[in-house]
Amino acid sequence: MKNSKKIFIILFCIVLLPALFYSVYEISSLDETEEMIGQMYNRQLDAVLFSVNQYVLDVASSWATQIENGLPNDRFVRLLQTNPSIISVVVSDTALASWRSYPVRSPEYFQKLRTHRETISRLLRYQSVAYRKLEPVIDSDSAFIILFAPSSSPSQIVGIVVNNERFITDVIGRKLTDLAQNDFILAVGRISNTAMVFSTEPSTGGLFSQQRPLWIYPDHAVKIRLRGTTIEEAANNRYYRNLILLVILDLVLLAGAFFVYRLIKREMELVALKSDFISNVSHELRTPLSLIRMFAETLEMKRVKSEKKRQEYYGIILHETERLTRLINNILNFSRMEANTRRYNFKLSNINEIIASVLTVYSYQFEKLTFSLDVSLDKDLPAVSVDEEAIAEALHNLVDNAVKYSGENKYLRLASLRSGNTILIEIEDHGIGIAAEYHSKIFEKFFRVSRGLVHTAKGSGLGLAIVQHIVQSHGGTITISSEIGKGSRFTIALPLATTG
Ligand code: ADP
Numbered sequence: 190m191k192n193s194k195k196i197f198i199i200l201f202c203i204v205l206l207p208a209l210f211y212s213v214y215e216i217s218s219l220d221e222t223e224e225m226i227g228q229m230y231n232r233q234l235d236a237v238l239f240s241v242n243q244y245v246l247d248v249a250s251s252w253a254t255q256i257e258n259g260l261p262n263d264r265f266v267r268l269l270q271t272n273p274s275i276i277s278v279v280v281s282d283t284a285l286a287s288w289r290s291y292p293v294r295s296p297e298y299f300q301k302l303r304t305h306r307e308t309i310s311r312l313l314r315y316q317s318v319a320y321r322k323l324e325p326v327i328d329s330d331s332a333f334i335i336l337f338a339p340s341s342s343p344s345q346i347v348g349i350v351v352n353n354e355r356f357i358t359d360v361i362g363r364k365l366t367d368l369a370q371n372d373f374i375l376a377v378g379r380i381s382n383t384a385m386v387f388s389t390e391p392s393t394g395g396l397f398s399q400q401r402p403l404w405i406y407p408d409h410a411v412k413i414r415l416r417g418t419t420i421e422e423a424a425n426n427r428y429y430r431n432l433i434l435l436v437i438l439d440l441v442l443l444a445g446a447f448f449v450y451r452l453i454k455r456e457m458e459l460v461a462l463k464s465d466f467i468s469n470v471s472h473e474l475r476t477p478l479s480l481i482r483m484f485a486e487t488l489e490m491k492r493v494k495s496e497k498k499r500q501e502y503y504g505i506i507l508h509e510t511e512r513l514t515r516l517i518n519n520i521l522n523f524s525r526m527e528a529n530t531r532r533y534n535f536k537l538s539n540i541n542e543i544i545a546s547v548l549t550v551y552s553y554q555f556e557k558l559t560f561s562l563d564v565s566l567d568k569d570l571p572a573v574s575v576d577e578e579a580i581a582e583a584l585h586n587l588v589d590n591a592v593k594y595s596g597e598n599k600y601l602r603l604a605s606l607r608s609g610n611t612i613l614i615e616i617e618d619h620g621i622g623i624a625a626e627y628h629s630k631i632f633e634k635f636f637r638v639s640r641g642l643v644h645t646a647k648g649s650g651l652g653l654a655i656v657q658h659i660v661q662s663h664g665g666t667i668t669i670s671s672e673i674g675k676g677s678r679f680t681i682a683l684p685l686a687t688t689g
Contacts, residue, residue, distance in 0.1 A: 477512050484502040533663075535575060584616070601616070615679070
């Protein structure tokens with residue numbers, strides 16, 4: 190038990206622990222990967238935003254240049270026609286006292302201009318150093334104004350009133366479509382809500398991964414997401430796929446470790462059984478040998494006067510020799526069985542005769558132990574093709590056990606009968622019995638039930654393994670029915686079809 194715990198700990202340390210660490214590492218590195226993907230998109234968005242802002246600035250600058258050169262005559266009417274996002278152009282004196290506007294005369298825009306005095310005075314400062322700077326200012330929800338002080342006419346301030354929705358769809362949208370290509374969906378909408386003013390794929394919902402405010406219209410933002418899936422979806426998919434793979438991997442490793450553990454445990458049990466076997470066999474060899482020696486010496490010294498006693502001692506010597514021979518034969522046959530070199534010599538035989546020959550060998554013992562014998566043989570059994578010696582050996586082992594494990598109740602029933610196409614041989618005792626949990630184990634090599642009377646009964650743990658091998662080599666089966674304290678019945682079934 191202590192050893193199997195050690196094996197478990199070793200397996201845990203060399204297989205499961207690394208797998209566990211790896212899983213934890215993988216799971217934590219998934220977050221890093223997700224972060225990396227996020228950063229990639231951030232960079233992408235930065236690049237997009239830079240292009241868009243630059244483009245917007247270029248467009249606004251070109252408008253400013255055309256207006257600057259065209260004002261006050263009507264040359265810029267063409268500009269208005271080709272750029273429907275421009276609502277109006279307001280031109281004022283630098284003191285913001287007089288004004289005019291094109292194409293519509295609208296005092297409202299002039300009033301708007303006057304609310305940005307600070308920006309205008311800054312623009313005039315730039316103008317004084319011949320630098321025309323553009324300043325976008327928010328006008329209302331639907332429009333914004335691009336203010337500038339034309340360097341060519343120092344006494345003027347110009348405001349281009351732009352419809353923001355048209356500007357976003359016409360000007361920015363064109364650029365975004367260009368930038369999005371096949372990989373991304375780019376859109377422009379308010380920062381605070383998910384409704385889009387423009388999207389390169391209008392059917393897409395509001396789930397965008399990243400957004401950045403626009404220079405020209407700061408409460409609107411350019412938004413980005415992967416075409417098809419969002420970064421979160423992609424990362425989540427990857428995360429779950431990897432997690433499932435890791436769980437499967439861990440389970441496979443766990444199952445592998447479990448099987449290795451079981452295998453090693455079984456091997457160790459076998460090693461323990463083998464060492465028990467060696468001490469059992471040595472004991473089993475020594476007992477008959479010392480008996481034989483003792484009775485032979487007594488006889489040799491002619492100390493036994495009565496002929497009856499002498500006969501009894503000869504009987505004991507003979508019996509112990511047979512026991513010794515059986516044990517040695519068992520070991521030899523077992524090693525042949527293990528090496529797969531045991532050959533059977535099949536010939537048509539009468540099962541009842543084999544049973545009778547086995548009983549003869551035990552007659553002395555049965556008599557001595559006052560066994561109650563119940564033999565019922567079916568006289569009409571057909572001859573079957575078997576290896577007589579092997580079947581006799583199997584029966585010897587079974588009868589041996591019935592005697593060995595008989596306990597107080599010395600009873601043995603031996604029966605042969607035919608059931609359809611099978612010949613059944615039953616060996617039944619009223620001995621100590623075998624608990625159900627051991628019914629399949631007792632046929633394993635070296636296995637001995639280590640409780641009750643078995644402790645004191647001698648044995649190698651090979652008998653039933655040999656019986657099973659013999660029976661199976663005849664195409665038959667051996668079954669057990671046993672109850673603790675009540676006795677056991679072993680039934681050999683030999684098929685007539687394959688044996689006959
Ligand atoms: P062994 O040399 O120990 O008898 P076997 O392979 O013949 O080896 O039997 C395996 C174990 O099965 C025995 O150790 C014993 O515990 C149990 N056993 C076998 N036959 C009987 C039986 N007739 N009654 C009770 N226990 C039995």
